[in-house]
Amino acid sequence: MFTGRIHEIGVIESVGANDVVIRAPKCAGRLAPGGSLSVAGIRLTAEHVEGELIRMSVSTETRRRTTFDEMPEPGRRVNLETPLTVGDPLDGHLVQGHVDGVGKVVRADEDPGLGRRLWIRPPDRFMAKVMAKGSIAVDGVSLTVAEVVKDRFSVALIPSTLAGTTLAELSVGDRVNLESDMVGRLAAAPATASAHVAKAVAALGWAGHLSGRVGVEKAVRQIAAGGAVMVWDPAREAEGDVIFAGAGLRPAAFTFLLTEVYGYPCVPCAPEVLERLEIPALDGPGDRHGTAFHAPVDLAASTGTGVSAAERAATVRQLARPDATPADFVTPGHVIPIASRPGLLRERAGHTESTVALCLAAGLPPVGVCCEVMRPDGVMAGAADLEASALRWGLPLVDIDDLRTWL
Numbered sequence: 388m389f390t391g392r393i394h395e396i397g398v399i400e401s402v403g404a405n406d407v408v409i410r411a412p413k414c415a416g417r418l419a420p421g422g423s424l425s426v427a428g429i430r431l432t433a434e435h436v437e438g439e440l441i442r443m444s445v446s447t448e449t450r451r452r453t454t455f456d457e458m459p460e461p462g463r464r465v466n467l468e469t470p471l472t473v474g475d476p477l478d479g480h481l482v483q484g485h486v487d488g489v490g491k492v493v494r495a496d497e498d499p500g501l502g503r504r505l506w507i508r509p510p511d512r513f514m515a516k517v518m519a520k521g522s523i524a525v526d527g528v529s530l531t532v533a534e535v536v537k538d539r540f541s542v543a544l545i546p547s548t549l550a551g552t553t554l555a556e557l558s559v560g561d562r563v564n565l566e567s568d569m570v571g572r573l574a575a576a577p578a579t580a581s582a583h584v585a586k587a588v589a590a591l592g593w594a595g596h597l598s599g600r601v602g603v604e605k606a607v608r609q610i611a612a613g614g615a616v617m618v619w620d621p622a623r624e625a626e627g628d629v630i631f632a633g634a635g636l637r638p639a640a641f642t643f644l645l646t647e648v649y650g651y652p653c654v655p656c657a658p659e660v661l662e663r664l665e666i667p668a669l670d671g672p673g674d675r676h677g678t679a680f681h682a683p684v685d686l687a688a689s690t691g692t693g694v695s696a697a698e699r700a701a702t703v704r705q706l707a708r709p710d711a712t713p714a715d716f717v718t719p720g721h722v723i724p725i726a727s728r729p730g731l732l733r734e735r736a737g738h739t740e741s742t743v744a745l746c747l748a749a750g751l752p753p754v755g756v757c758c759e760v761m762r763p764d765g766v767m768a769g770a771a772d773l774e775a776s777a778l779r780w781g782l783p784l785v786d787i788d789d790l791r792t793w794l
């Protein structure tokens with residue numbers, strides 16, 4: 388049994404018809420012949436250990452079910468982990484070293500300074516075993532699933548994971564060994580009716596119109612994982628907004644709002660946040676829907692104009708920080724805060740209140756971004772446009788009334 392915490396990156400020394408030799412100074416010191424080693428998530432048995440070199444047999448079955456045949460050229464680096472021993476900390480999740488799917492990297496987003504986000508498409512049969520916020524092993528590395536969208540999922544890789552594993556070396560098109568979470572598999576076993584329901588819910592697609600409590604729960608999980616949701620207000624404004632949490636907002640998310648969603652990005656905040664940051668309200672009869680606009684701000688520390696997606700995302704992230712102070716912002720600027728009503732959706736069924744309520748339900752600071760969906764021809768998106776966009780962007784679409792009922 389392993390934990391998905393990589394001990395060492397080994398280097399493939401040579402490959403034979405049925406075996407592989409790996410140079411691994413640390414792991415070789417811990418292994419005796421007959422011992423197990425996780426090699427890029429594949430459990431292999433050490434046949435011979437000498438100095439820094441470990442020789443292991445590789446069966447035809449292993450070659451068939453894993454990426455093994457794609458990696459064994461000499462010099463190739465591989466993630467290695469020796470098995471747990473009694474008393475070791477379980478600082479990851481329980482990993483068996485039994486690859487139960489091979490996925491393909493379909494997208495890699497770099498977040499300078501923050502890490503990278505990989506999108507992986509596993510085989511169809513594997514998707515039912517993937518849950519947002521659940522654990523997964525990718526090439527033997529224990530990771531948390533960030534988002535699940537239709538046929539793919541994402542994982543966020545922090546700098547220390549990138550430094551200590553081979554995941555920084557993956558590119559779009561590369562194939563990876565996947566092992567689903569053993570605990571999740573057991574919980575999903577059809578022993579009781581609730582287990583059946585949990586499995587069915589986990590297998591539902593993320594994208595498109597989701598109604599009722601299930602839709603709201605999926606929206607909250609999507610926000611918690613750094614993703615976006617679409618909220619449709621059929622009655623009051625007849626508009627739909629794309630919403631992200633402000634904490635951890637990535638520049639790419641802001642770019643998406645500006646270049647695909649096209650509306651007017653604003654930053655809903657709980658009123659106490661704006662009071663603490665001394666950002667004044669813009670009073671006047673200008674907004675007919677009672678949207679509580681405040682003075683636009685930029686980061687005081689910014690050196691640019693404040694307009695770029697990276698700068699606006701940084702301003703939003705700072706607004707969301709509980710330790711932010713008034714001195715962190717200057718006004719006028721280019722990020723537009725709006726205040727939610729203290730009673731949130733009980734008091735007003737706006738996108739402002741939806742955004743703050745979703746952030747709070749996701750366990751995040753009460754600051755987010757919302758942006759109306761506008762069609763490329765300048766007309767505000769209606770119900771059919773929203774549904775099509777939700778499917779195209781892989782986002783859950785929920786009704787504001789469902790948020791009022793369940794949040």
Ligand SMILES: O=C(CO)[C@H](O)[C@H](O)COP(=O)(O)O
Pocket residue numbers: 624628651652653676677678736737738739740757758759
């Ligand atoms: O500019 C806006 C509406 O004018 C906002 O971007 C957003 O839609 C939030 O507003 P509301 O809470 O009124 O739905």
